[in-house]
Amino acid sequence: MDVMPLLLLVAGSAAIAAVARRTPVPAPLLLVAVGLAVSYLPGVPDYTLEPDVVLPLLLPPLLYTSATDSSYLDLRAQTRPVALLSVGYVLFATVVVGLAAYALVPGLPLTAALVLGAVVAPPDAVAATAVARRVGLPSRITTILQGESLLNDATAITAYKVAVAAAIGEGASWAGGIREFLIAAVGGVAVGLVLMAPIHWLRTHLKEPLLQNTLSLLIPFVAYAAAEQFHASGVLAVVVVALYLGHRAWEVDFATRLQEEAVWKMVAFVLESAVFALIGLQLQFVLRGLGEYEGADAAWYAVALFLVVVATRFLWVYPATFLPRLLSARIREREDNPTWRGPVVIAWAGMRGVVSLAIAFSIPLTLHDGKEPFPHRNLVLFLTFTTVIGTLVVQGLTLPPLIRLLKFPGRDTQAETLAEANAQAQASRAAEQRLDDLLSDERNTLPPPLADRLRTVLERRRNAVWERLGQVNPVTGETVDDTYRRLSREMISAEREVFVKLRDGRYIDDEMLRTLLRRLDLEEAAAYRETA
Incomplete structure (x- = not known):
């Protein structure tokens, strides 16, 4: 096995991320841009995203470190907006974007269009937290974006599985889709609830900081794998365990906390840097398979779908912000009146990332019979890639000046x-x-x-x-x-x-x-x- 490409990826992405810290450009954007440029250089290894690596090996630690850094109490206080975004918006975006793609692309089956909708529906946890930290968003908005990005992957992956089952001819129904979603959601939360107390007990009773930190590195993978064994959501299992451990971190030995903080900062830095670099490096691979859709048609579909994705989020965020307040006197009594500025930022911060690409690369090559190719698979990959790049570059670059323009009150x-x-x-x-x-x-x-x-x-x-x-x-x-x-x-x-x-x-x-x-x-x- 040649490990040199992996070493080059890690070392190069870390160096670029370090440079980004000395520039006004957020690290995710610079990494993606450099990845795009490097993908054209001769002799660059083929860094194809492997779903079997990204979902079980990269996603759990990224979710874990983001969740342990979040506040359980703050997330609980924002349960309604987080749920409306992480579940309601993802399902809404799946349907609206899918129908738009079906109308835009001649010959694209509705089932394949809904697969595309599910793939690009979830904003990315890594992108959201990376930009939120850099631009200094108000704490409530940051909490909502973090909570959404921690939980929405479970909704999107479940919607994707249902859509793929329909697309390849395995049969799928609304009742079956709802049942699968409930099994994944309830099962994932249940696995997390079962694991969190024993893991915390073990963490507080191990006396060696090195052993405690070794356990800490294993926790996200154990939680994810355990949930997937029961066909439940590994994403939710990791988030539940991480939120509990983060909330009870004060009970762990001080030496473990100090060492663990340093270890996870390093892990998060390396993984986040590599992930954004990988996104840019997919360009050549995606373009190679476009075939009949090369040229102006592909560009038009990409631009149109990007605009639909952005508009869909605004169509959901504003009603989800103001309708509950109009319908419930209790909400009006308990919560301050929201302004129009917060929803603007939440809607514009819906950047997509590596999870969407990883899901897209996991689309099967053939239908259920094993003979017919999956319809327009390469186009779905291309549109996913352009949507991810478009949201990261356009929204990522404009989000900081937008926040400054809206003049959010600073921290007291x-x-x-x-x-x-x-x-x-x-x-x-x-x-x-x-x-x-x-x-x-x-x-x-x-x-x-x-x-x-x-x-x-x-x-x-x-x-x-x-x-x-x-x-x-x-x-x-x-x-x-x-x-x-x-x-x-x-x-x-x-x-x-x-x-x-x-x-x-x-x-x-x-x-x-x-x-x-x-x-x-x-x-x-x-x-x-x-x-x-």
């Missing part, structure tokens, strides 16, 4: 600072109370300077190096240094519990919780020397 840094200060004050009071309780026990006796130093740490949090003292506690046999570090850990634990309670009470958000926990993790790591 003063309010966030006040909330963080209040949270820290409450946590410090809890830690100080814990310290007083511990010092009243003779087993925890410390010289006054060190006891004062523990209290000083609560106020300043600047010390990174601890004194190593040789005195021994006559009751426990611990050195003063050991006692000091143990009590420090108890205090940090008290602060951590308060931060989580404040997060659960929605006084602070998950982003602030992660910031505060990382500060404690770094202090705890500095306070405890590694033992053999």
Whole structure:
């Protein structure tokens, strides 16, 4: 097996992504553009997307890292818009885009057109989160886009399976399609619910950070494969497990959290970079098989379908935003009145990505009889590719200036600072109370300077190096240094519990919780020397 093409892909895409960080161009767009250009160079290896690799090997870790970085509480607060986009919009887009393709392309069967509709229906998790992070969208909009992109793949893959079954002659009905969707959705969630608690228990009971992080790398693949064994949605299983583990990450050992954060940042960086580069590199492969549709006809179909995809999202987003409010007095009472600007951004941020291409490449070559070729398969691949490229380039390049033009209110840094200060004050009071309780026990006796130093740490949090003292506690046999570090850990634990309670009470958000926990993790790591 020649591994050189894989090494070149990983190294090249990582280098381009690093360059993109020093330019105003978002990394996904630069990677796609370079991939398109490189695909024309002589001697470039054939980087054909393999669905058997992308869906079970690339999709699970990308979903996992995106879901663990999301907020379960924020997603729960946005359940309605996320569900309307991840389920309702995907099914709506499948039908509308499919009917449009059927009307546009002479001779394209309706079943094959619906396959195309299902393939291009879901916005991509990687593209949405990558651009959202870069442009600094308001938190509510970012939550909705992340939630949609985490869950919509399950809807699209199920719709695709039903459409393909009809297209190749295996038979499919509305009742059968609904049944398959329910099995996939309910089964995927059920598998995730079954796995999440045992996996979390194992994570909290393994004592070696290396073993814990090895388990962390396996989790998305295990969840995905387990769900697929039961013909359920592996996507939903991964998302459910990841959201639970991310919500309970504070219970894992600090060394594991620090190491895990670094590991997953690296994995996400490499995979995201490679995925966008792969999208661009598909151009030559897709063009080779167009045949009768080369030239102006193919270009017209591509432009028309891109416009239909963009318009379809606007047709869904605006009613889905305002109709529930018009129909429900409860929603009007509980939620602020939405402006027209938020739906504009949500509609324009519907970029497609590697999942659509991977699904398209998995379209069977022949019909059920094994003799007749799948109708217009190469055209479906081409239109999927042009739609993905079009949304990434056109929408990806214009989204940042659009957000600036709409003048979204910036984050209230003063309010966030006040909330963080209040949270820290409450946590410090809890830690100080814990310290007083511990010092009243003779087993925890410390010289006054060190006891004062523990209290000083609560106020300043600047010390990174601890004194190593040789005195021994006559009751426990611990050195003063050991006692000091143990009590420090108890205090940090008290602060951590308060931060989580404040997060659960929605006084602070998950982003602030992660910031505060990382500060404690770094202090705890500095306070405890590694033992053999």
